[in-house]
Structure formats: C-alpha cells, structure tokens
Amino acid sequence: MIVLKLLNKTALLNFINSKEFHDLPFLPISYHRAVSHINNPHVNDNDTILILAYYENKLAGYIGILADHMQISNESVKVGWLSTLFVHPDYRGKKIAQMLLKEACNL
Numbered sequence: 394m395i396v397l398k399l400l401n402k403t404a405l406l407n408f409i410n411s412k413e414f415h416d417l418p419f420l421p422i423s424y425h426r427a428v429s430h431i432n433n434p435h436v437n438d439n440d441t442i443l444i445l446a447y448y449e450n451k452l453a454g455y456i457g458i459l460a461d462h463m464q465i466s467n468e469s470v471k472v473g474w475l476s477t478l479f480v481h482p483d484y485r486g487k488k489i490a491q492m493l494l495k496e497a498c499n500l
Contacts, residue, residue, distance in 0.1 A: 418452070
C-alpha cells in the first residue's frame with residue numbers, strides 16, 4: 394500500500410530536524426534546499442512543498458514543489474514549479490511517480 398505524506402513549511406521544518414529524516418536510507422531533500430523552500434517569500438503557511446511516498450512504511454519516492462506567482466492579465470496567480478521527482482529503483486513500476494504527480498497537480 395502506498396501512502397502519501399504532504400509537507401507544508403512547518404511540517405518540512407519539523408521533518409528535516411527529526412531523527413526520522415537523518416535515519417532515512419536516502420534523503421528526499423537536502424537540508425539547505427528545504428530551508429530555501431521554507432523561506433521562499435512566495436510560499437504560504439499551508440502550501441504543500443514536499444510530498445513523500447511511502448510503500449509498506451518505507452520511503453519510496455518524493456516530489457518537490459517550489460511555490461511562486463505568475464502575472465497573467467494583470468492578475469497574480471499562484472503556481473508551483475515541480476523541483477524534483479524521484480522514485481527509488483526498488484519501488485519503480487508501482488505507479489508511485491504517477492500518484493505523486495497527480496497529487497501535486499491537484500493542490
């Protein structure tokens with residue numbers, strides 16, 4: 394079973410400072426990139442900026458989202474740039490990337 398975990402600024406800050414983060418077999422985001430995303434002036438408190446995919450309680454993949462704004466017809470529109478997408482080779486073929494992309498596009 395695949396479980397997605399959505400992280401906003403506060404959740405990401407807590408995650409990168411947790412024992413869980415430091416004990417992972419591979420990192421879904423570097424500490425410095427996470428701090429950069431957290432301090433991004435375009436990110437709101439409730440914006441999802443990292444989505445983790447767990448397969449049988451093990452980190453299997455992730456997708457990062459960089460919050461931004463675009464000017465369209467004199468209107469500021471909230472957008473998110475996909476900054477990274479990864480599925481560990483042991484978990485490929487289980488449609489994890491598809492689930493991550495679908496979730497990110499529905500935010």
